Amino acid sequence: MNAAGLDDLYREAILDHGRNPRCMGKLDDATHTGCDANRLCGDAVTIRLRIADGCIEEARFEGEGCAISQASASMLTEALGGKRVEDAERLAAMMRVALEGREPPAANTLAGLLAGVRAFPERVACALLSVHALERALGAAP
């Protein structure tokens, strides 16, 4: 793919997570669950967390949709395992700013990996789907 921006959107890491999602599946003893769906395209992501003592012991997702939404869910849940709740909240907020905002995120962060989407405004919602699902999970009563 040589067309401008596409290589940036579909980086190797994203294609890899899209093809081989990590942390995918059910989490039977989840304490927190959040989901979001994109009204316009039907992509959907559910994130489940097992939180104990303010720490995310395990994170899993289920979903359906495009490479961007599924890779973002996979990368995000992978990053969540072992994080404290405050750090997860901070991560979600950072990703939102990084993908919607004016300033490009640092290259070697999670948001940086997804930053190619910024050149594809109609796909930003795909990248943010799992972020929104996470926010809902964290906000949900245990």
Place this chain on the structure above:
Amino acid sequence: MNAAGLDDLYREAILDHGRNPRCMGKLDDATHTGCDANRLCGDAVTIRLRIADGCIEEARFEGEGCAISQASASMLTEALGGKRVEDAERLAAMMRVALEGREPPAANTLAGLLAGVRAFPERVACALLSVHALERALGAAP
């Protein structure tokens, strides 16, 4: 008024009937009544007839509206007095054809007097208001 068509629309006879309508007023012993109103401009005409033995003994109208609709009502009711019902029906049909149709009516007829309206499509409905009221009166049960 020198502008094209206006003198033809507002002939002396029409202005005269507009200013001094004939046969205007109630007809307490009417046997047949018909009315019509123009939804768009609010002009209204009611025609009342006393019919006996197939003959219109007397015709009167009441109405409100522009010079064209009121003059047409005045001229029409004036012409109706003493006419047989069939002749009145024929007159109504002739006027409809004359004012809506392609062929201009003969100059010295009732329709001919109103024929100037043909150059003012948005005013044809004014001239036909009393014709429609007459048709309804004739069609009404006695």
Place this chain on the structure above:
Amino acid sequence: MNAAQTARTGFDVAAMRREFPILSREVYGKKLVYLDNAASAQKPRAVIDAMRQFLETDYANVHRGVHFLSSRATDHYEAAREAARRFLNAPAADNIILTHGGTEAFNLVASSFVSPMIAPGDEIVISEMEHHANIVPWHFLRERQGAVIRWARIGDDGVLDLDHLQSLIGPRTKLVAITHMSNVLGTITPARVIADMAHARGVPVLFDGCQAAVHARVDVQAIDADFYIFCGHKIYGPTGIGVLYAKPHFLSAMRPYQGGGEMIREVGFDAVSYGDAPHRFEAGTPPIMEAVGLAAAIRFLEGIDHAAVHAHEQALLAHATRQLRAANGVRIFGEAPGKGAIIAFDVKGVHPHDLATVIDREGVAIRAGHHCAHPLMKRLGVTATGRASFALYNTMEEVDVFVAALQRAREFFQ
């Protein structure tokens, strides 16, 4: 007179006229004098060109697509929402619903907001000078659900009787819906006072801004409107588009209006769920080209000096009023202080339709009829009036041509 006028108000009407292609056309060999602006305003080149250019370069359906043109068209469409937000000084673009016209907006509010809360005997308060668009939807609720319409009186000068209005707002009032500017009398109503009056009793208020939007500056936050409506074609924009502003908590509580694409979240065989506002209220392919035209019209208005335009329109109104008062047999309806640039009138012995027909042949376009305000006609005791309404491109000379034509018509019919 024109030069003086320009000097007085700092407004270059000749330059303005060049922006409107239709104004250079002739009618029956006469110069067009277009004084039917309250029915619909003419369109500047900027609006016409914006729509043409959009169709020639960026057109596609919106929202549903991921391809380039669809994304461009969506940007255009959402930019129109943002333009409408700026125009009304609404807090957020999500408060703005783009409808297919002013009339649709009233019906949307009636059907999605008011209808579900109407029990027989519940009341809607409007005024005697409303346009049918702000009457008939309430008659529907009367016919179908037993609602009661209460009519706030106006004075003989056309001023809304605020005491009477206040006396009508009671425990059964579900909505106060009042024009912000009458399309017949020109009266501008004290929106903030009305809003406070309604809010004091916990009643939401809707303003019909279809006329006000082009003559007054509107700030929905300053007047504390709960609903505000205007339409594109009266602010020099295209037909087929209107704007409904609503406070967010009303929007989020309102049920959808039309069903179709774009407004749903999930459609099943046995269930359906709906999207969030504003999309919930924008079913189907929206007025995309029209949104581009609306945005261009708003930018056009933003690009000119509002105070100068206002002064110019008021000068036209004052000049016309003076001349008509001086003419024989002319009666003017509506003399509210600060009224907008509309004059309704009649001429003794000349029916408004005959007048309009006769002066039309001299190139002068005015309106004659009930102006979609039957109740107001009854209140005024007439079946029809003439109406001359002014836009930013009208000139003092045009007023003179109109009055002279009116005088000749009067003589003709005498």
Place this chain on the structure above:
Amino acid sequence: MNAAQTARTGFDVAAMRREFPILSREVYGKKLVYLDNAASAQKPRAVIDAMRQFLETDYANVHRGVHFLSSRATDHYEAAREAARRFLNAPAADNIILTHGGTEAFNLVASSFVSPMIAPGDEIVISEMEHHANIVPWHFLRERQGAVIRWARIGDDGVLDLDHLQSLIGPRTKLVAITHMSNVLGTITPARVIADMAHARGVPVLFDGCQAAVHARVDVQAIDADFYIFCGHKIYGPTGIGVLYAKPHFLSAMRPYQGGGEMIREVGFDAVSYGDAPHRFEAGTPPIMEAVGLAAAIRFLEGIDHAAVHAHEQALLAHATRQLRAANGVRIFGEAPGKGAIIAFDVKGVHPHDLATVIDREGVAIRAGHHCAHPLMKRLGVTATGRASFALYNTMEEVDVFVAALQRAREFFQ
């Protein structure tokens, strides 16, 4: 291939393309290949110019005025009604209601015709392949009045199961509402057979012609439709206008839809009466400029050889189908005999959105998603598909560009 194609069908696609200004634009430096026609078609110069010229020379509001421009504008508007009548071969122009879009027309029928006769348990029969515009208005009646939606099945090839449809039409059926052509599968339904089926049980039938109107010839009398709907923007006309044909005895019995100006007879303080059809259903300032554009689009279609266009579109469809079948991992949805020029498909291992994004950068515009047909997606067992839809200006080369881009995308994601 283009020359051969032209020779085969007698259709000069190169000349046709010159009529559409947008087709000469580039996207990311690539030639635009616009295959999203089922969402909305591009506009020929004739349509764009007709609207521009109207706004520059003849614009005014319609119906209410007696002046020259108003009368011209009214003529234009009524000429559009007559054009729509011709286009559908309706018996009379009064059978034609001009709406603000396809979606509004469905909602009008649901609200003015069906809703008043619904008791809980009454049924509306539709099919599994309907567009949300022909689903959600019936869900409203389900939610609000207890109506029941019955879903006629389709076969795996996308053909409507007529036996199943027939079995659903019973004593409680109030309306059969079926697409004349699916916007996903391309299936064209046997309208006359369906109408006869419904009429045999005394049930009226509505056809969704939003897609059929541009691909098939429509004759509402030949198919004995009670209601027929299409919209302007899919037949190369403007947004913001739709057409509802209805048989006169239904129209005259239907209650009004929106309330406002133009649709009334008399508005009082305590009473209201309504005008006759079609005006009763056209409240407020109608889509005037849009009507001019619609009439121009219809004249444009009348001016070209329908059979040649049809052959051209079918050749595009056949060529694309052949190529996609030959490609690895591509699955096509909808193989009904005689289907229209739409192909829905998916590609193994590539989500439709990713596909659409990737080929967009090569200039190819296709649609990806649920196409406002959630139930059909469920029936097909997918959440989204790709869709390429063809118009009279598409070429065989464009099909090749599309398929080559699709192949490269597939390789990229593997």
